[in-house]
Amino acid sequence: MITRRDFLRLSTLFSGAALAGGSFAGGRSPGAVGRAEGPLVISTWDFGQAANAAAWGILAQGGTALDAVEAGARVPEADPENQSVGLGGRPDRDGHVTLDACIMDAKGRCGSVAALEHIVHAVSVARAVMERTPHVMLAGEGALQFALEQGFAKHDLLTEKSRREWQEWLKEARYRPVPNIENALPGGGRNHDTIGILAVDAAGDLGGACTTSGLAYKRHGRVGDSPIIGAGLYVDNGVGAATATGVGEEVVRIVGSHTVVERMRAGDTPEEACKQALERILRLGPKAWRDVQVGFLALRRDGVVGAYALQDGFTYAVRSGPVDEVRRAPHLL
Numbered sequence: 001m002i003t004r005r006d007f008l009r010l011s012t013l014f015s016g017a018a019l020a021g022g023s024f025a026g027g028r029s030p031g032a033v034g035r036a037e038g039p040l041v042i043s044t045w046d047f048g049q050a051a052n053a054a055a056w057g058i059l060a061q062g063g064t065a066l067d068a069v070e071a072g073a074r075v076p077e078a079d080p081e082n083q084s085v086g087l088g089g090r091p092d093r094d095g096h097v098t099l100d101a102c103i104m105d106a107k108g109r110c111g112s113v114a115a116l117e118h119i120v121h122a123v124s125v126a127r128a129v130m131e132r133t134p135h136v137m138l139a140g141e142g143a144l145q146f147a148l149e150q151g152f153a154k155h156d157l158l159t160e161k162s163r164r165e166w167q168e169w170l171k172e173a174r175y176r177p178v179p180n181i182e183n184a185l186p187g188g189g190r191n192h193d194t195i196g197i198l199a200v201d202a203a204g205d206l207g208g209a210c211t212t213s214g215l216a217y218k219r220h221g222r223v224g225d226s227p228i229i230g231a232g233l234y235v236d237n238g239v240g241a242a243t244a245t246g247v248g249e250e251v252v253r254i255v256g257s258h259t260v261v262e263r264m265r266a267g268d269t270p271e272e273a274c275k276q277a278l279e280r281i282l283r284l285g286p287k288a289w290r291d292v293q294v295g296f297l298a299l300r301r302d303g304v305v306g307a308y309a310l311q312d313g314f315t316y317a318v319r320s321g322p323v324d325e326v327r328r329a330p331h332l333l
């Protein structure tokens, strides 16, 4: 008979093995997953290339995955042409640009901000929450107050272009997320969305970040998956990391990125893990899935990369040298 003390001792042993990339109680045994041969960075959508380039500048010099993913995420945040991240992001239905972001490192430390207004680099505020407070997540007014106290500058994030489009939208005001809006090119302009970025550094440590202005014309106060640790992003240094893009409500329902990492711990390849998570979402249906895009992107600690999406059209950028490779994820529907 197993006593409570035995049980606690065994649980500790099992979680230690899991952290070391070892066996998994109750699942297929993946065997030990080795570490990556060299640094690598991946990010969601084809605009991830510019983000990867910034991250690579840090990784190639022996910098940490944490610094690299923050630097990468800051690129689309500062780009006023990118209408779903940071400056220039599409507003909510009341005209407020509200940002969601989070970051997580190899030690399992994490920080996040939700519904943050007026600050361009939400990902850096998330990092400050992680490093300078005892908390994980700050939201709304409190997040803004903290950012200002930390010296972040206050900006109007609503660009003229995003304001004009919002005013057009108000004429009809019919809320409906558009699948693959991230890679659509309306009028030749760029129309990208959430960036999730994952990296492994030269020391073999992982880091991840995720930042977005969320679904365009959402209800004021709506928070998506992107700032929720486990949903929009999850990093486990002994296994791998995952991030999500698409309709956040669907991702939150299955704690998507954590699910992907746990599937990898159980022995699934990164691609299979992403597919399994999407199948879990579909099982929660029925729904008009044709109107819904969700994509997962995963990086195993040994540098193997995989992705899967509900719909065709989810692209991601991979960099392990001076040039990016843009890949198109397989899809379920």
Ligand code: ASP
Pocket: 193, 194, 212, 213, 214, 215, 223, 224, 225, 226, 244, 245, 246, 247, 248, 249
């Ligand atoms: N996942 C983001 C959200 O739900 C949006 C997106 O990636 O398209 O806020």
